[in-house]
Amino acid sequence: MHIDLETLVVTPSEMAGIDRAAADSGLDSFALMERAGQAVAAVALRHHPGALRFVVLAGPGNNGGDGYVAARALLKTGCTVELFAFGPPPTKGDAGRARRRYRGLARPFVDYQPMRGDVVIDALFGAGLARDLAEPLCAAIERVNSLAIPVIAIDLPSGIDGRTGAVRGAAFQAERTVTFMCRKPGHLLMPGRSFCGSLEIYDIGIPARIVSAASHHLRVNEPHLWRMSLPSAGIDAHKYGHGHLGVFSGGRLTTGAARLAAGAGLKAGAGLVTLLSPAEAADANAAHVTAVMVRQIDNLAALRTLLSDPRFSAFALGPGLGDFARARNYVLALAESGRPLVLDADGITAFRDEPDRLFHAFSDGPIRLVMTPHAGEFARLFADLADDATLSKVDRARAAALRSHAVIVLKGADTVIAAPDGRALINANAPPWLATAGSGDVLSGVIAAHLAQGMPAFEAAAAGVWRHGAAAAAAGSGMTAEDLINFLNGFDQIK
Numbered sequence: 001m002h003i004d005l006e007t008l009v010v011t012p013s014e015m016a017g018i019d020r021a022a023a024d025s026g027l028d029s030f031a032l033m034e035r036a037g038q039a040v041a042a043v044a045l046r047h048h049p050g051a052l053r054f055v056v057l058a059g060p061g062n063n064g065g066d067g068y069v070a071a072r073a074l075l076k077t078g079c080t081v082e083l084f085a086f087g088p089p090p091t092k093g094d095a096g097r098a099r100r101r102y103r104g105l106a107r108p109f110v111d112y113q114p115m116r117g118d119v120v121i122d123a124l125f126g127a128g129l130a131r132d133l134a135e136p137l138c139a140a141i142e143r144v145n146s147l148a149i150p151v152i153a154i155d156l157p158s159g160i161d162g163r164t165g166a167v168r169g170a171a172f173q174a175e176r177t178v179t180f181m182c183r184k185p186g187h188l189l190m191p192g193r194s195f196c197g198s199l200e201i202y203d204i205g206i207p208a209r210i211v212s213a214a215s216h217h218l219r220v221n222e223p224h225l226w227r228m229s230l231p232s233a234g235i236d237a238h239k240y241g242h243g244h245l246g247v248f249s250g251g252r253l254t255t256g257a258a259r260l261a262a263g264a265g266l267k268a269g270a271g272l273v274t275l276l277s278p279a280e281a282a283d284a285n286a287a288h289v290t291a292v293m294v295r296q297i298d299n300l301a302a303l304r305t306l307l308s309d310p311r312f313s314a315f316a317l318g319p320g321l322g323d324f325a326r327a328r329n330y331v332l333a334l335a336e337s338g339r340p341l342v343l344d345a346d347g348i349t350a351f352r353d354e355p356d357r358l359f360h361a362f363s364d365g366p367i368r369l370v371m372t373p374h375a376g377e378f379a380r381l382f383a384d385l386a387d388d389a390t391l392s393k394v395d396r397a398r399a400a401a402l403r404s405h406a407v408i409v410l411k412g413a414d415t416v417i418a419a420p421d422g423r424a425l426i427n428a429n430a431p432p433w434l435a436t437a438g439s440g441d442v443l444s445g446v447i448a449a450h451l452a453q454g455m456p457a458f459e460a461a462a463a464g465v466w467r468h469g470a471a472a473a474a475a476g477s478g479m480t481a482e483d484l485i486n487f488l489n490g491f492d493q494i495k
């Protein structure tokens with residue numbers, strides 16, 4: 001069986017379990033450290049063959065142990081190497097052994113004076129970072145950062161929490177980070193990701209089955225995880241075979257957001273898309289669309305009539321909607337109808353005073369609600385989860401999915417997609433220019449188009465987030481939300 005470590009993400013505590021399982025299976029743990037440190041030395045030499053001196057900053061644990069191995073390997077090649085030890089130098093275990101085999105000088109950390117021309121090997125803390133860094137460490141790290149000294153971080157830039165991606169006091173702004181076996185959440189979640197520089201994942205020889213057995217369904221969002229759920233376009237395809245998506249429009253002055261979602265839905269593959277518009281905005285909508293249709297829906301009775309047409313296969317509600325009472329009534333009617341729904345923006349905010357009513361409405365049967373909040377909208381429905389500083393973004397999205405019986409797309413530079421069954425993905429293909437007015441509306445439309453075509457909710461959301469990021473990358477900086485729609489690729493072009 002092929003085990004895919006490429007997309008797997010393991011937390012530091014899972015990694016510690018993997019370490020133990022590897023040792024229990026008879027693997028030589030010192031050999032793992034040796035390979036880790038050697039890999040770091042090789043990376044340092046490959047990228048900085050002309051360094052004036054390599055400065056290894058070694059901590060008291062196994063991250064430090066990797067640093068002693070790297071220092072020994074670099075010394076052997078004739079480089080200038082200086083090692084500064086923070087805290088009590090390791091005496092026991094693999095790190096103690098690595099320290100004893102290093103024959104160079106180990107000076108106290110406080111003696112380190114950063115100089116231009118240094119290349120720092122950051123071996124202070126990795127997976128074992130347990131608390132905020134104290135002041136002398138923070139000051140030293142900030143000094144290295146301010147001099148723009150290249151830093152090669154071992155496992156994680158010291159100061160980055162591997163579980164949450166948070167900065168614990170201060171962190172090295174690494175040029176590159178060398179990690180082992182697979183990525184950790186701190187490499188992908190913000191702000192951690194922005195401190196890692198380019199990431200190299202090195203296989204130090206822990207069997208894949210041991211790594212995957214200890215992990216808990218967290219992965220990087222990549223097409224092969226959902227490609228098999230994509231709708232296929234047969235030669236005899238009919239437009240209704242690709243579903244009919246209904247997108248609810250806001251009032252007279254706020255119709256643009258729904259039109260972005262509707263346009264994106266059509267481009268993303270829905271067979272038909274209809275804007276469901278209040279009377280006051282129907283003309284404005286009709287004047288602006290061509291392939292997208294417009295239908296007037298002014299009240300619950302009209303919506304119920306529409307829902308009696310079984311060809312409407314999914315809905316998107318929220319972008320630019322405005323009227324919260326209307327939003328709640330419509331959402332509850334949609335829940336009753338059993339149709340899948342993407343709930344975004346005002347559709348989410350509409351339930352801020354009674355989130356349980358929303359969750360209850362979708363609590364039975366297969367998952368058919370996808371919510372796409374940014375952090376602010378998330379806090380409106382899940383205030384306790386948003387306020388709990390001990391939770392990572394993954395923990396938050398997972399807990400919210402479980403509570404709401406919905407797929408949660410918690411947006412941002414590091415969008416997390418989570419399902420009630422615990423599956424979670426971190427998205428990593430979105431360029432920063434995706435943060436532009438209306439791009440969230442486009443995302444709602446793409447995900448809703450996938451639902452309309454019958455994709456399961458988690459895969460629909462994951463594929464939507466990825467296609468959205470890929471479209472932004474293809475559109476390039478300076479794009480607008482309208483441009484983004486035009487750069488959505490067909491399913492057959494997803495590599």
Ligand SMILES: NC(=O)C1=CN([C@@H]2O[C@H](COP(=O)(O)OP(=O)(O)OC[C@H]3O[C@@H](n4cnc5c(N)ncnc54)[C@H](OP(=O)(O)O)[C@@H]3O)[C@@H](O)[C@H]2O)[C@@H](O)CC1
Nearest residue numbers: 019033036060061062063125126127128129130131132155
């Ligand atoms: N998993 C694997 O298979 C492999 C893992 N490998 C490597 O092991 C690394 C994990 O090693 P690790 O568990 O020893 O933790 P590590 O990051 O060295 O830190 C722990 C030390 O730091 C200290 N400390 C913590 N926070 C602190 C703070 N704020 N301020 C000051 N001190 C603080 C803490 O002290 P304590 O909390 O006990 O007081 C303890 O002494 C991993 O990142 C990878 O590089 C490789 O060798 C290959 C195989």
Ligand SMILES: Nc1ncnc2c1ncn2[C@@H]1O[C@H](COP(=O)(O)OP(=O)(O)O)[C@@H](O)[C@H]1O
Nearest residue numbers: 411412413430431432434435437438439440441
């Ligand atoms: N720094 C960033 N890098 C990449 N993508 C981002 C960044 N910030 C936000 N995004 C993405 O941009 C979109 C913004 O959506 P949203 O917050 O709803 O804005 P709007 O309401 O203007 O559409 C989301 O898909 C989000 O994941």
Ligand SMILES: [K+]
Nearest residue numbers: 122125154156
């Ligand atoms: K480190």
